[in-house]
Amino acid sequence: MSRHTLASLASELGVSRQTISNVLNAPHKVKPATRERVQAAIAAAGYRPSAAARQLRTQRSMNFGMRLFPATDGINGAILDRFLHALTEAAQSAGYRLTLFCADSDEEEVRQYEQLLDVAGLDGFILTSSRPDDVRTHWLGERGTPFAVFGRPWDAAGHSAPADHPWVDVDGAAGTEEAVRMLLTQGHSRIGFLGWHTGSPVGADRRQGWERAMTAAGHGQDLHVLGVEAEDTVAGGASGAALLASRGATAMVCSSDSLALGAMEKLREAQPGAFLSGQPAGPAGRAAIVGFDDTPVAAALGLSSVAQPVEEAARHIIGLLTHELAGKAAAARSGAGAPPARQLLLAPRVVERIPLPLASPGPS
Amino acid sequence: MSRHTLASLASELGVSRQTISNVLNAPHKVKPATRERVQAAIAAAGYRPSAAARQLRTQRSMNFGMRLFPATDGINGAILDRFLHALTEAAQSAGYRLTLFCADSDEEEVRQYEQLLDVAGLDGFILTSSRPDDVRTHWLGERGTPFAVFGRPWDAAGHSAPADHPWVDVDGAAGTEEAVRMLLTQGHSRIGFLGWHTGSPVGADRRQGWERAMTAAGHGQDLHVLGVEAEDTVAGGASGAALLASRGATAMVCSSDSLALGAMEKLREAQPGAFLSGQPAGPAGRAAIVGFDDTPVAAALGLSSVAQPVEEAARHIIGLLTHELAGKAAAARSGAGAPPARQLLLAPRVVERIPLPLASPGPS
């Protein structure tokens, strides 16, 4: 129950509205005695300033916007859940709210920016993906609207390109590299790579890590034969795995959990018992397939996978945005905490799992 | 590019602000000639009214709030993605925005309501789950805040209870009932039920459908032996399926895709080839396991599953909310379209799939 206004509180307290406003926005400007008295009254009355009135005056909505993509692939898309939750939580504890919207295309997304900026006065946007030659970052950049991207900027050729806007990304290559090293440690040498055939920069990045690690281990000559591409589905993973197996691969690193799941299914059928606990396919007693994104499916099936630190990415993105917005005024006066890195590449980590012992081999 | 205000537009046009406002909010009150002239100017200038100013005046934010739950189980939680997307889309096309927030408990959720109501002036809330003796619906109801729930009201005993607030739910019992009928048609008679052991009303509802259909088919005497409960995980599904199989079940209906996936894995191991295309386990050539929720995992693996019409539920919820809010003013003056059902139980449908042909049996 609040239903209180600055004016009503002020008259009840016998002070001016201005004093209360100062207690809230510039506590140092008011005498400690009255400050405490006012603060107590605020708490007692449960008074909370109206965001709308504040926005009208300050031109800040304390509100970020984010486009919600349709859930195309729930297996790989599952990490967006975690990202969104962490984002909401971080925004909330920074005093910001999060507004969702939909768009059918990037152009439509830009139109929504324009609309939301005008109508709702959003303070900034979070982009959950980046593309070569991104129309959205161009538009926002030109206009000077604060934003931060989950995803590196790519140039038209699909290479990582420098850009001056804030972004956070996960180093996919480092992830696959570590996965390969793990498999090498387990005694594998013919380690295949099972990637998307979309030609996306993200996919190329993940493949590069595999190439680096294999080359460093002296297996550079196998790159042509052990690198395979397939449609990013379970079925694609199965057929890709069959091809890799026929070429002698004893282990494989995949670009997604969908592919890895398909590969696992395939190998399990071709080699019954291969994934049962205690009857490993690999030389050193571990599952020989590694997925990407560490989705719940991987966890459920005991599939090793490269885990992205999406919660950390989300928190950093909010930090970036709040810093930029606070910076306009507060950064100068207070020392302002160490500014967050404007470009940040986070390292993923490989989650090693042993496939579920669903059954004992059974007689015969 | 807008950066226009009512005043600036008015002076450019040589009319008063009020006229423009009327063109927007009460077009019938302005002479057609000027109306069109103003409308053209609005379009040309790309003018959009400020939501904050509007809110200050009208006390309506055109904004709904929804708590985002942490993604506990990404397999079963995947349908919330679809729900959220549909919700956002529906809200957007109704002229509302959607604000997300987090809470650690229902009590905390209520505190967030209070806060968001005071500071952001949210017009209503969407609840994505219901519980027996729900503190949140009580609070919102008492206060008279508009809200709608995805989930039936349950009484303390876990039975469906009448309540006067708007809600939408999916008829789980109808779903499992249809699944059983499908399996009966395929020639199965020993059809097991694999449910959660959480004692949740939702789980009990799903079980009831199985019981109804089995009883109707004359298999009522098998209910005790063929109804099994397990932890809602893949591992739980595997062990539950083993138990059911040992009791002679040739088919099973599960409370979730997690359970179904575990069951499928288990049966595949116990009976290699059981799920390969052309080598079905069931009498009539179809997979004998049905999951619930039709998650992407089920789709990927070719698992039959009961699909909830979450998009429809989302749209209906927005309809409920917008109707209630519009009703306060507009319902009386205009005829107001047919009001949406305040309580709606949607029927799910069984998606029948054939498990992926991952491999041909292979030599020997």
Next chain:
DNA sequence: TTGTATGCGTTATCAA
């Protein structure tokens, strides 16, 4: 340090 006046962009009331 505290109070006074003004304006943020809109809609509602009332007179013309």
Next chain:
DNA sequence: TTGATAACGCATACAA
């Protein structure tokens, strides 16, 4: 039918 005036709740420049 149209236009002037006030008010929504807050923050800020300025005066006291």
